[in-house]
Amino acid sequence: MKSRYEAAKNVFIDSIDIDDYIELESSVSAYRQLQHSIEKPLKMILLFGRPGTGKSILLNRVAEKLKHQKEIYYFDTPATNDKEFFHKLFKVLTKQDLPKNTEVNFSALVNYCKGLRGKREIIILLDEAQMYGPEMMEKIRLISDSRAVKFIVSLHKTEDEDLIAKEHFQSRIWEVIELHNASKEDQAAYIHKKLLKKNLFEIANSLKEKEMKLIHKFTKGNYRECNKLLFTIFEICEYYDKNEPSKVNYERVPQRIIEMAALKLGYIDV
Numbered sequence: 001m002k003s004r005y006e007a008a009k010n011v012f013i014d015s016i017d018i019d020d021y022i023e024l025e026s027s028v029s030a031y032r033q034l035q036h037s038i039e040k041p042l043k044m045i046l047l048f049g050r051p052g053t054g055k056s057i058l059l060n061r062v063a064e065k066l067k068h069q070k071e072i073y074y075f076d077t078p079a080t081n082d083k084e085f086f087h088k089l090f091k092v093l094t095k096q097d098l099p100k101n102t103e104v105n106f107s108a109l110v111n112y113c114k115g116l117r118g119k120r121e122i123i124i125l126l127d128e129a130q131m132y133g134p135e136m137m138e139k140i141r142l143i144s145d146s147r148a149v150k151f152i153v154s155l156h157k158t159e160d161e162d163l164i165a166k167e168h169f170q171s172r173i174w175e176v177i178e179l180h181n182a183s184k185e186d187q188a189a190y191i192h193k194k195l196l197k198k199n200l201f202e203i204a205n206s207l208k209e210k211e212m213k214l215i216h217k218f219t220k221g222n223y224r225e226c227n228k229l230l231f232t233i234f235e236i237c238e239y240y241d242k243n244e245p246s247k248v249n250y251e252r253v254p255q256r257i258i259e260m261a262a263l264k265l266g267y268i269d270v
């Protein structure tokens with residue numbers, strides 16, 4: 001027999017599908033900030049935050065929301081080489097395909113962009129930009145100088161390096177929007193809303209304030225970690241539901257199960 005926890009578990013599979021987007025206090029404010037920056041005469045906007053803080057899903061949301069009003073494009077994982085990237089950019093700008101074996105003439109592309117000034121306003125959402133090298137970033141900047149193409153560059157912050165303090169980001173005038181881990185309230189809202197969206201009312205209700213606090217303690221409010229932990233919690237619940245139903249409590253997810261999941265994911269030691 002299927003366990004009721006199976007559906008709950010699957011709610012927390014990591015996804016940047018726009019249908020899974022949830023309005024939270026922090027995401028609404030980041031969205032507004034981004035939308036506001038897009039309206040300003042900026043060449044580049046930097047979206048910054050640790051992995052799993054919701055940058056990609058936000059970019060997808062912006063692209064989806066503005067697609068009828070603006071010429072906006074989402075570039076996901078960076079192309080493995082410059083050539084591929086400029087082919088993609090060429091296509092977006094000129095609406096023409098270049099033959100595979102031809103290289104984009106960069107200065108011609110820059111001139112083309114200059115010619116678009118005042119005629120078109122193109123917005124490119126560049127995700128995972130930490131993977132573009134300094135040379136590429138310099139070229140991207142040159143294109144943005146045309147003022148016909150605006151870039152929103154999403155970068156993830158790592159523990160050991162402060163990218164903003166480095167190289168090209170330092171001297172330029174950027175508008176920076178930073179995403180953070182969720183507050184306790186936002187994380188609890190995120191978990192509940194995700195479950196309610198799939199009509200899992202009883203399960204949503206079985207995670208009360210105390211459980212939410214514990215989940216926040218382990219994940220520090222990081223959305224990706226939160227997904228992992230919730231997936232594992234419901235995986236364990238599913239196992240017990242099928243094999244030892246006396247160990248699950250449908251009214252309230254047992255604290256012990258949350259701790260087992262945290263142990264499994266390495267948030268706590270034995």
Ligand SMILES: Nc1ncnc2c1ncn2[C@@H]1O[C@H](COP(=O)(O)OP(=O)(O)OP(=O)(O)O)[C@@H](O)[C@H]1O
Nearest residue numbers: 014015021022027051052053054055056057156223
């Ligand atoms: N507002 C939101 N609504 C729905 N899901 C969200 C929201 N914010 C974050 N998430 C979820 O959290 C997870 C991590 O988000 P996302 O992949 O966008 O992070 P990221 O900042 O792009 O991480 P990375 O730097 O590793 O690429 C995804 O599964 C995403 O669906």
Ligand SMILES: [Mg+2]
Nearest residue numbers: 055056127128
């Ligand atoms: Mg991402």
